[in-house]
Amino acid sequence: MVNLEDLKKETKKILEEERVKYIIGYKRGSNGLMPVPAFIKNPEDVEKLIWDPACVYNLSRFLVDEKRRKAKEKKPDERAVGLIVKGCDSRALNVLLQEKFINRDDVYIIGVSCENTGIVDEKKLAKKLKGKKILKIEYSEKDNFVTTTEDGKTEISAQGILAERCLECRAGFPVIYDVFLGEKAKRKLDNPCKSLENIENLSGEERWAFWKEQFDKCIRCYACRSICPMCYCEECVVDTINYAVATDTTAEEKAQRIKWIEKSPVASENIVYHLVRAIHLAGRCIDCGECERVCPLDIPIRLLNKKLEKEARELFGYEAGLDPDQVSLISSFKDEDPDDFII
Amino acid sequence: MIHFGKLKQKKGKIHINKDRCKGCAFCVEYCPKDVLELSEEFNIKGYHPPRIKNEDECLYCQLCETICPEFAIFVTLKKEEEEVEKGES
């Protein structure tokens, strides 16, 4: 079990030793159960830190912002940023390290385990509680959650309210860290890609009908892109035409932009946007599920990335985020890579 | 298998005078071909003398003979060896 006091002690220690400029963790928000990211600079503020199954965010995305901020500062503070990470978040760090986006020295990693369980899905939980106000949610001994409502404590099965990705997570503990709290328990999963099955078993036309409906909804708010720790490009290839046009953009420069897709949120353009995003995340997505969580229209974006994750593992034996030294999926190959579809 | 030429592997014999041995294991340690090992038996002084593990590997380089502080191990080469045996009998 992750002992919250240990977590506070560790973070306090590194803040006191001034090894980090600040620590990004979770604290209780003002709005109900769901926590908010906490940026802690003073050792005494560590008391605000929490760790429970509602700590859903992948905080590694903040490193992208941190890097941008630092680049603008004249005299940047060169100390590392302390970051509290779960298993999936730590794999995101590995990808960022692998792609040299951050240096290992830039981040002090405080790893916490998900207690062999996972993180709750806010929507599932709300449904389960049928509108009752929840005060607290904790891990229990038996891979379950203990919830506290006005009616008192109840132990509920984690399976019913876990986030989808946690149900398919094989290792709910960090793979890279400076400090580690909790236990490392590998999970045995019968089918780590269970969520894909319903779609994979459909016929081609049924699959198209499913995705068409989903993509029709998309309003191209780009929340998925904004939350994703891997979407750190300075300029996204799909919106070069819009992004770069500023007052000082010359007509010639405008002509040199490629209109891969139109801005208008119609199905065909939405599809290409999501296809491009999925293919750009192939071998990089670590399945933190944030894209899907933030989508205001509930498009199951995760199922696109998950599909390619599955193919990468089954066809090429590649898993993202396991090792910062591995060569990325698309910039490596094996002689025996399958090619049975090639004529 | 070498079939022609004058160069043939030297033949010889390793002689160990167990009772002189003080079990320093220099011969075992320095043998380039790992021919020797310490035996489990005790000699009269209570040390473990060396014994031959795999004589086939031996080059008869006589290093053990050179290095032994107690003159407890020596090597005779084939021609000499016959003479030694004659002398002994």
Next chain:
Amino acid sequence: MRINLSKRKIKDIFVTKIEEISGQNLLACYQCGKCSAGCPAIYEMDILPNQIIRFAQLGLKDELLQSKSIWICASCLTCNARCPKGINIAEVIEAIRQILLRKREDHLKINKLSDAEKENVPPIAIISSMRKFTS
């Protein structure tokens, strides 16, 4: 007597059949003779194993069907094991035998054996020889 070669002769259905039943490409043989050189039963044969393939290449149907050799082969597979072109000669010989056997011609008269002999010889010998030499 001169053999009159023609496309019809060398592409005879008989040859195709051998290739079909054996699954071997007879044209792959370059006649090195290694099969014959290693054959343990060669001294009993009238046509050498490499010649069997050569005869098939030439479409010499009658010569092959009348040959003693095909009944001498004990399928010991020495030829297969050493063929540099990977041709399974034993399979080719089996195919020729099969062509005859499938015409319901038995080449083993099991009745000829004495009871004493039948008693003596192990069952695998009798069954396997029946498998090889009877239809």
Next chain:
Amino acid sequence: MKISYYPGCTLKNNAENFEDSTLCSLKYLGVEVEELPKWNCCGTVFSLSTDDLIHHVASIRNLIRVKESNSDKVMTLCAMCYNTLKRANERVKSDPESLDKINKFMYLEKVDYEGDIKVLHLLELLKDEIKFENVAKKVKNPIKNLKIASYYGCLLVRPREIGLDDIENPTILENFMVALGAVPIDFPYKTECCGSYQTVDKPEIVADRTYHILTSAQEQGAEVVIVSCPLCAFNLDHRQKETVKKHPDFKNIPILYFTQIMAIALGCPEESLRFDLHFIDPKPILNDKGLV
């Protein structure tokens, strides 16, 4: 250790010495042998025709029996059974279409075969699972001074993908004999064919083969020849009668199954050796060496 065991017809008829000595030895080695219930003929020889599936039905049916006995592998003794079962297995493994056809043919069987049974020869079991050094540890009666030539014949080594050792120069039997304390003799005819089933119709071929094989072994100093195939055993042992007739200079030599040597080494009782089934009695030479 427990292992499914497929005996085959000849072990129950002419080659009881092979079976008895094996079963006794394995008991001494602590291996529990479970004979397949309801086994049938293995098909004797693997059919070499591509279009002949019916001959593999017998083999596959036996492998279904193995599955029914909840085992994933089966041990054979007879080299011919080993060869036939294993080749049939490899054949259907590499060709799902023929597997499907065979399964359809056996619609009365409760389970379908999937190509998942491993066919082992006793020698493989001894080498890879029990391990020769463990057998050596249990030797009570080392086979000292007996010069043994190991005869492999065809079926243990050919074809290449079935063979349990090097196709031209196998040494597994020699290695095993060393483990039992014996002196192995190498001879060039160890993989030359004995004439096989020609023994029925053309015993003169076999007589010739036997003459060459055994003379070669004797020239290298062999005192006995060991085999692992009942057909080889018959041809090399019983056909010595015809051999002497055809080649007057031929000298008899006892033929034993390698398992008999193992049984002697492990100290199995003499009943399990069944010397009564031999044409050339091995007892004198074994007596001579003080082994029985």
Next chain:
Amino acid sequence: MAEEFEPKIVAFLCKWCSSAGSDLAGVTRMEYPSNVVPITVMCSGSVSPLYIFSAFNKGADGVLVSGCHPGDCHYIKGNFYTRRRITMVKKLLEYIGLEPQRFQMSWVSAAEGTKYTQIIKDFVKELKPLGPQTKLRRNP
């Protein structure tokens, strides 16, 4: 009678093998349907997934990527990367329900004019019954 549907196909050919192979088909005067418009690139390894999505988006009914056989790449190993990348694209397109026939990849060497001809013939034949591709196509 309505005119028969003629699929529009874009083919990305590597310069050294597949484009040379299509040249050979020309030199030997083989005949194949004119539906395919080739774009010659230096190496199949330079075909970005964006090109493929874009071609469909701009109205292609089929897309072909063709490179040297594995091991024969003029640039030593470019086509091995292509193979991985294209595998992922292919899986993704099938997953969202695009007809698998619409996107193909082939190995065509400089000596395989016949193979190139056959691939084009088969491709066109397979696409005809599917009708126009509208799933990824931008509405004009």
Next chain:
Amino acid sequence: MKRTGVFICRCGINIAGTVDVEKVAKELYKHTGVVHSEDYIYMCSDPGQNLIVEAIKEKKLDSVIIACCSPTLHETTFRNAAKSAGLNPFQCEIANIREQCSWVHKDMEKATEKSIKITRSAVERVRRNESLEPISIPVTRKALVIGGGISGIQSALDLANSGFEVILVERSPSIGGHMIQLSETFPTLDCSQCILTPKMVEASKHPKINLMTYSEVQEISGYVGNFKVKILKKPTYVDPDKCTLCDECTRVCPVVVPNEFDIGLTGRRAIYIPFPQSIPATYTLDIKACPGLLPIACGKCEDVCEPNAIDFDMKPEIIEEEVGTIIAATGYDLYEKELMSEYGYGKYPDVLDGLQFERLCSASGPTMGKILRPSDHKEPKEVVFVQCVGSRDPELHCAYCSKICCMYTAKHAMLFKHHVHDGQAYIFYIDIRSGGKGYEEFVQRAVEEDGVLYLRGKVSKIFGDKGKLKVWGVDTLSGKDIEIDADMVVLAMATRPSKGAEELAKKLKIAIDKDGFLSEAHPKLRPVESVTSGMFLAGAAQAPKDIPEAVAQASGAAAKAITILSQERLYHAPTVAMVNVNLCTGCEMCVHVCPYDALSLKDGKVEVNEVLCEGCGTCSATCLRAAIQIKNLTPLQVHEMIKACLGG
């Protein structure tokens, strides 16, 4: 907006027969940016080219498209024409409407439509082409030759005699290769050593040749004209300058190991000189065989060496060199005989391979030129030679013909007869391949004058029998199976690429073929070049070869190397990768995929070494941000081409 001109070639009726070229010209003239469009019967003819030149000048064109045959044929022609009109050659592109259109279609309407699309797409491309200048590279005028056999020696000598410096690297202690092991050479029966040693001496004394024996190439980087090589000089533990060749050291060395030079027929000490004429003439201490370098471990040689030439403290050295071109002459080895278990090699000492028999025949060999059986040192009377051992055996061994065995086996049989007059030689063969000057006559001489009995068939098994070797073969000509009780058997083993050649090929980035030999760039037209520019192949490293062929190829490789070394600068296509540093995040994915190591990270951004870049574009497809692109084939250009191809 650029002013583009379009020129459509009719190519007689080759294009105009199926494509309505006038319509194409008319349609293209409507296309944005096209200010000139015309067709002509033969654009590649002088008047055709003049049309282009005139139009460029008259209409002030800044880019042109020629719609004609494949760019492989006339791209250079038209680019030169454009250049002569003052245009940058990279402002000229070809639209292939012949091979990829008119020749493969019959329907005029459809072919015309397709031609329009192809040409429009080319226009879209050229509109965005940059004017580029070829990249110029300086040349290091020095060559590296890898392998000190006859091919390597010949290449080095040719290069050195042309005035260029050469580094000749050989991994064993002496140069000479396999040729120095041979007794006589076919078909003239010249003494091999007598003809080779003068060349070896010349190579070692040549002021332009830096001979590095007992050395291996460890690392190669760079590109044509400017390779950087790291050569590992292994310690010999003997100072060649001090060594007086007194041979005292070998007398005391306690170790005996098989002598590689005699292929194990004789032994040598751990400290040894490979053979009397070794170059350099000095001793080498074989550290693998030596009981140990510490004086305490053995040190007997050091004790007796009066000139103190033995230095146990010698360390491996890594020498860095810069060269402009590299010749790989890594030679061959014989096939592993142990793999032919049916022939009993290793089991029976009197079964030899071809090189061992050469040593037995050699006057300086283990028997001083007497042919004797290794087993009992008696003269063999009946000797069987087996050809194609491991060669032409696609099923189990090597699929190819080793080429030299037919001839050297005939030579062996002949030499045997010359040594043992009352002996009989038998040769088992499948086919005799004697294509070469005087070769067929040589084989006939072996048959007619020396009575060698040729038997057409392959041997199946060889085994020892009563002090003889029983050979089971067949004579397919008579249809008889043959058994020979031989005193000795010589196997003509297949030749294989030498050990380590594959590893070296990887370092050199030279492709290897399916058999492991180094691949030439083109089997007919570029037989001595490798696919990597600046690297050449000589001798049996490329395929089995006899001495004259190896020497010829070595000289050819040297001549090819000189075409590079004789220039001060080389030029290289400028259509290479370029980086948009604003978009690059330094993720290194492109660095990993680059087959030429042309990309590297500098200050967190990727940098292109334009000299190394071959412009394949794999980097550009790998980059998620389109931050790296190929000049004149950028994603924007491809994007516009796709649009044009689809008619919109």
